[in-house]
Amino acid sequence: xxxxxxxxxxxxxxxxxxxxxxxxxxxxxxxxxxxxxxxxxxxxxxxxxxxxxxxxxxxxxxxxxxxxxxxxxxxxxxxxxxxxxxxxxxxxxxxxxxxxxxxxxxxxxxxxxxxxxxxxxxxxxxxxxxxxxxxxxxxxxxxxxxxxxxxxxxxxxxxxxxxxxxxxxxxxxxxxx
Numbered sequence: 001x002x003x004x005x006x007x008x009x010x011x012x013x014x015x016x017x018x019x020x021x022x023x024x025x026x027x028x029x030x031x032x033x034x035x036x037x038x039x040x041x042x043x044x045x046x047x048x049x050x051x052x053x054x055x056x057x058x059x060x061x062x063x064x065x066x067x068x069x070x071x072x073x074x075x076x077x078x079x080x081x082x083x084x085x086x087x088x089x090x091x092x093x094x095x096x097x098x099x100x101x102x103x104x105x106x107x108x109x110x111x112x113x114x115x116x117x118x119x120x121x122x123x124x125x126x127x128x129x130x131x132x133x134x135x136x137x138x139x140x141x142x143x144x145x146x147x148x149x150x151x152x153x154x155x156x157x158x159x160x161x162x163x164x165x166x167x168x169x170x171x172x173x174x175x176x177x
Contacts, residue, residue: 004054005130006146007047009094011035014087014120014157018102018148031145032097035126036078039090048075048094051130055141059132063139072140074130087157096128098145107151117150120157124150 014034021029037044052075056067063071074095078088104112112118127146133139 005051005058006127007051007130008125008127009035009037009048010041010044010123010125010151011037011093012087012121012123012154013118013126013148013150014093015095016118016120018104018118018145019115021099021101028099030097030099031101032095033102033126033145033148034093034095035128036088037092037094039092045075045092048092048130052141055130055132059134059141062132062134068139072138074141074143094128094143096126096143096145102145103147105147105149107149109149112150118148121154122150123152123154124148 012035014036015032017032019031021031023029037048039045052073056071060067075092076094078085078091078093082088082093104118106112106117126148129144129146130141131144133142
C-alpha cells in the first residue's frame with residue numbers, strides 16, 4: 001500500500017457490515033461497506049480516479065506488465081449498476097471490504113460501540129486502499145476497507161426506524177393500568 005492509493009472517501013453508507021464478517025457465496029468472511037458518492041462531488045471523484053491510476057501503475061506486474069483495457073475498477077455508476085434504487089441515482093459508489101475489522105469512530109474520533117449507531121443511510125468517511133488483483137482470470141482494482149467515521153445521521157436505507165424515533169419518554173411506571 002502506498003500513500004498514493006490510500007484515500008478517505010466521504011459519502012452516504014449502504015450495505016453496512018462492519019461489526020461481524022460475512023461470507024458472500026461461500027467466500028471467506030469479510031467486513032464491508034458501500035459508500036455512495038454524489039456525482040457532483042468532483043473533488044472526491046477526482047481523488048478516487050487518481051488513486052485508481054496509481055493502483056494500476058503499482059499493480060502492472062500482476063497484469064503481466066500491461067494494464068488490460070477492460071480492467072474492472074471499484075468506482076461504479078449508480079445510474080447504470082443500480083438503476084432501480086433511487087438512493088444511488090446521480091451517484092457513484094464503491095464497495096470496500098477487508099478480512100480485518102475496521103475501527104468505527106464518531107465525528108470526534110471516539111470509538112462507537114453501539115452497533116445501532118452505524119447503519120445504512122448515515123453519512124461519514126471511509127478510509128480505503130486501492131490495489132490491483134489478478135485472480136482466476138479476473139483482473140482489476142479493488143478497494144480495501146480501512147476505517148469508518150460516522151459524521152451524521154441520515155434516513156435509514158433499510159426502512160428500519162430507530163427506537164428513539166418510535167417512542168417517547170414515559171413518565172408513568174404503571175402505564176398499563
